[in-house]
Every structure is written in structure tokens, then in C-alpha cells.
Amino acid sequence: MSTGLIIALIVIGAVLVVAVAALMALRYGRSHGGGDLRKRFGPEYDRAVTRHDGDTKAAERDLARRVARxxxxxxxxxxxERQERFQARWAAAQERFVDAPREALSEADHLLGEAAEARGFPDSGHYDEQLAALSVHHARHVQGYRHVHRLAHAPEHAAGHAPEQPATAGHGPAGDGVSGNGAATEEMRTAMIEARELFQDLVGAGAVGSGTKGSRVI
Incomplete structure (x- = not known):
């Protein structure tokens, strides 16, 4: 068998694999319908449509592929025992947010990846694949992980983040976060609150204590 023929067979095989995968996703979308996908994914459905520039069919094919996979x-x-360890680490991250919000956010990102991996989702070293799997099983709360991960991996200057200060530094009496690096801190605080919902889903509803210094802040 010539080298050219071997290469041609490999290319044909790859094309067939892609075609079969696309056909399976299309059949899933037709059999389940956009209404079912919208119901299953909730706000994640709308985010998928936005990512595909309003192309509903393309978004539904994307979501159907996630479900098939x-x-x-x-x-x-x-x-x-492992549940308690995760809960203790999250509580510590909340407390750390007071003095080092960016470091606390990074710890939250790691914790979400580790907790998801511990539950059987793709490992945290493959974030995109892990996120896709989480979106299938935790569609209503996965955005918090996405938000935390984006901020945790953004260069500090990209978020307009000044050298790290305590979260309360420069704030008014009500801690409104409007001066200094308050705007960046407020976005990180919002991300932590969103991410906590997914963390509770993965680890347990009692994962966040109500009497810690961190819980008063986030």
C-alpha cells in the first residue's frame, strides 16, 4: 500500500469521525428540541446563544454536543471527611478575602476545580472540558466558576487592579467599595458569591459558615 493511499485513508477516517459526531449532535437536538435544551440549561442556554452571536441553531448544536459527551x-x-476539608478551605478563603481578595479568589478557583474533579468531572488541568461537563449537570450555577476563573487568571493590570490592599482600605463607613481599588474588589466579591452556589452544589449545602469574618464580607 502506497504512502499516498495510507494518508488518504487516514484523512477519510478523520472526516467520518467528525461527520458522525456532528450527526449525533444534530439528532439529539432534533429529538429533544430547543425548548428542552432551554429548560435544561436555563441561563446557560442564553449565554450560549450570545456566544454564537444570536445564532440559536448553532448554540443548540453546541449544547447538544455537551449533553452527548x-x-x-x-x-x-x-x-x-473530604467534604469537611473542602468546606474548611472555602471558609478560610472567605476569611482571607478581607485582606487579600485576589489570593482568595485564586484559592476559590482551585477549590472549584478540585471539588469538581473529586466528584468525577474531568480533571482541573482541562478547564474547558471540565466547565462543559459542569454546565450539563450544574447549568444554573456554572457561571460563577467561569467568572472566578476569568478574574483569577487575568493579569492584574487588565482588571485595573492596584497593588493589593485590604478589602476595606479606602472605603467609606458602609464599606461601599467606591474608592481606591474598590471597583475591582467588588467584582471579585461578586464572583465569589456566584461561585459559592456551585461550590455548595458540589460539596454540600452547609459548606459556608455564617459566623466567620469572611462571610460578613462575601
Whole structure:
């Protein structure tokens, strides 16, 4: 068999694999319908449409591919000891937010990735794949992880972030966060609050204590 023929067969095989995957996604979308996808994904459906510049069909094909790839994923429970360790680390991150919000945000990003991996989702080293799987099983709360991850990996100057100061520095009596680096801190605070919903889904509803210094801030 000539080299040219071998290469041609490899190319044809790759094209067939892509075609089959696309056909499966299309069949899923037709059999389940856009209404079912909207119901399943909730706000994630609207975000997918936005990412595809308003092309609803393209968004539905994207979501259908996610379900086809990750819908049968087996989510494992956490044992109580590991659950408690995750909860303690999240509480510590909340407390750290008072004095070092960016570092606390980074820890939250790591915790979400580790907790998802511990539950059986793709490992945290493959963020995009992990996020896609989470969007199938935790569609209503996955945006918090996306927000935290984006801020945690953004260059400090990109967010207009001044050298790190305590979260209360330069604030008025009500801690309104309108001076100094308050705007950047407020966005990080919002991301932490959003991400907490997914963390609770993954680890347990009692993951966030109500009497810590951090919980008063976020």
C-alpha cells in the first residue's frame, strides 16, 4: 500500500469521525428540541446563544454536543471527611478575602476545580472540558466558576487592579467599595458569591459558615 493511499485513508477516517459526531449532535437536538435544551440549561442556554452571536441553531448544536459527551457522566459522592476539608478551605478563603481578595479568589478557583474533579468531572488541568461537563449537570450555577476563573487568571493590570490592599482600605463607613481599588474588589466579591452556589452544589449545602469574618464580607 502506497504512502499516498495510507494518508488518504487516514484523512477519510478523520472526516467520518467528525461527520458522525456532528450527526449525533444534530439528532439529539432534533429529538429533544430547543425548548428542552432551554429548560435544561436555563441561563446557560442564553449565554450560549450570545456566544454564537444570536445564532440559536448553532448554540443548540453546541449544547447538544455537551449533553452527548457528558450527559452520562457518573457523579461520585464525597466522603464526609473530604467534604469537611473542602468546606474548611472555602471558609478560610472567605476569611482571607478581607485582606487579600485576589489570593482568595485564586484559592476559590482551585477549590472549584478540585471539588469538581473529586466528584468525577474531568480533571482541573482541562478547564474547558471540565466547565462543559459542569454546565450539563450544574447549568444554573456554572457561571460563577467561569467568572472566578476569568478574574483569577487575568493579569492584574487588565482588571485595573492596584497593588493589593485590604478589602476595606479606602472605603467609606458602609464599606461601599467606591474608592481606591474598590471597583475591582467588588467584582471579585461578586464572583465569589456566584461561585459559592456551585461550590455548595458540589460539596454540600452547609459548606459556608455564617459566623466567620469572611462571610460578613462575601
Amino acid at each position: 457528558h450527559g452520562d457522566l457518573r457523579v461520585e459522592p464525597l466522603d464526609p
